[in-house]
Amino acid sequence: MKTIWRNTILSWLAGLAACVVIGLIIGQLLGVLLLYVLASLYWQLYQLYQFHNWLRYSGRAAPPEASGIWGDVFDAVYRLQKKQRKSKRRMRQALTRIESSTTALKEGVIMADNQGNLEWWNNSAGHFLGLIRHTDRGQVITNIVRNPDFFRYFSQKRFGEPLIIKSPAKDGVYLEIQTTLYDKNDHLIFVRDVTRLHLLEQMRKDFVANASHELKTPLTVIKGYLETLDMFRDSLPVSMQKGIVNMSEQSERMEQLIEDLLLLSRLESNDKREENQWHKVSSIISSITSAMGPILKDSHSLSVHIPEEAHLYGSYKELYSAFSNLVVNAIKYSPDGGAITIKWESSEFNGVFSVQDSGIGIDPRYIPRLTERFFRVDKGRGSKTGGTGLGLAIVKHVLLHHEAKLQVRSQPGLGSTFSCHFPANRTRNDAVTAAIAITTDENQDFTK
DSSP: HHHHHHHHHHHHHHHHHHHHHHHHHHHHHHHHHHHHHHHHHHHHHHHHHHHHHIIIIIISSSOOOOOHHHHHHHHHHHHHHHHHHHHHHHHHHHHHHHHHHHOOOSSEEEEETTBBEEEEEHHHHHHHHHHHHHTTSSSSSHHHOOOOOHHHHHHHHOOOSOOOEEOSSSSSOOEEEEEEEETTTTEEEEEOHHHHHHHHHHHHHHHHHHHHHHHHHHHHHHHHHHHHHHHTTSSSHHHHHHHHHHHHHHHHHHHHHHHHHHHHHHHHHHHTTTEEEEHHHOOOOOHHHHHHTTOOOTEEEEEEOOOOHHHEEEHHHHHHHHHHHHHHHHTTTTTEEEEEEEEEOOOSEEEEEEOOOOOEEEEEEEEEETTSSSSSSSSSSSHOOOOOOOOHHHHHHHHTTTEEEEEEEETTTEEEEEEEEEEEEGOOSSOOTTTOOOOOGGGSSSOO
């Protein structure tokens, strides 16, 4: 590079010196110098014209013939062009391979921009959702997949958990939708056929519901005979008296387990749901604390901080069941002298119902599994506390019905705090009557 510039400058200076000599000889120094400068300028403009014309029209053609600086510029640009064409060819081949491999996937893949406008999808996604390339490209995905659950999932960006919906294009097919945001909040959507898993899960739910329902009749008969025997307990041998007491306790526990299973089945199937209304949070908690007498010990310290103006929109029975489960757990797992605090806090963004205890606490590694059916951190707790292992599973499903989330904070030996976070459209802080209507996501027009 330095050699070329040095040679070019030396050549120009040599020409300038020759022009000075010639000008002095003929007595026209200024004229000769002017002519030399104009000739040099013309040469540079001509080379620039060739360069511009080559870039504009030739494309892949060889660069113009030139020497010196311009020849080196032409060669350097030509090498860059060849390198760029090679890179584009490799990139095009890579994109073709990616598109071919994605097209061959059994799972559907959809790319949409940050507004949800469809940009690209593979054949499986088109098959599952009934997408047509020449008409649906550029359309908002919620206009194509007309499902209220999907509308809420996509518009509210609830991408933490996958969504299961019926296929809009294939009868009897259930799809799992999972969305990931990338780049500038663009959407990468995966669609998977989970019909078999859904049917197996439905069979499990039906079996649990049917078995629980069928168990109620024989259990009622057993309880009836146990109550009859209990009436004559004093005339029975001592060993039999103890057995009757134990059987009565276990039958009560089994009856509670069956009731919890039936309630959980109804929550999962949305069957026979109570109509949503406005309810005073303090009234719900007052009813719960009044019923806690048999398990609340004198040594326990129970404090309630619920504003009278706090209202919550939902099903009374479901909310009562969820809140009571949290309160019962706090009491059962708090030692003598333990403090239980029930609070309601609200803001413009949400309302939070929380139950805090000073009990034995939970290891953080077990917290994600707490809402699983029958999951216990300590396998021996069930027999000691009389629990069914379904309480937090019921809480989870109730909160799902009310667009709320459960948050658990706990440390072993330091107690636990269970918080239910309700969206702002389900909470009010004034004296609202139960007859006032609310505009929820369920009433939104998802076809817009």
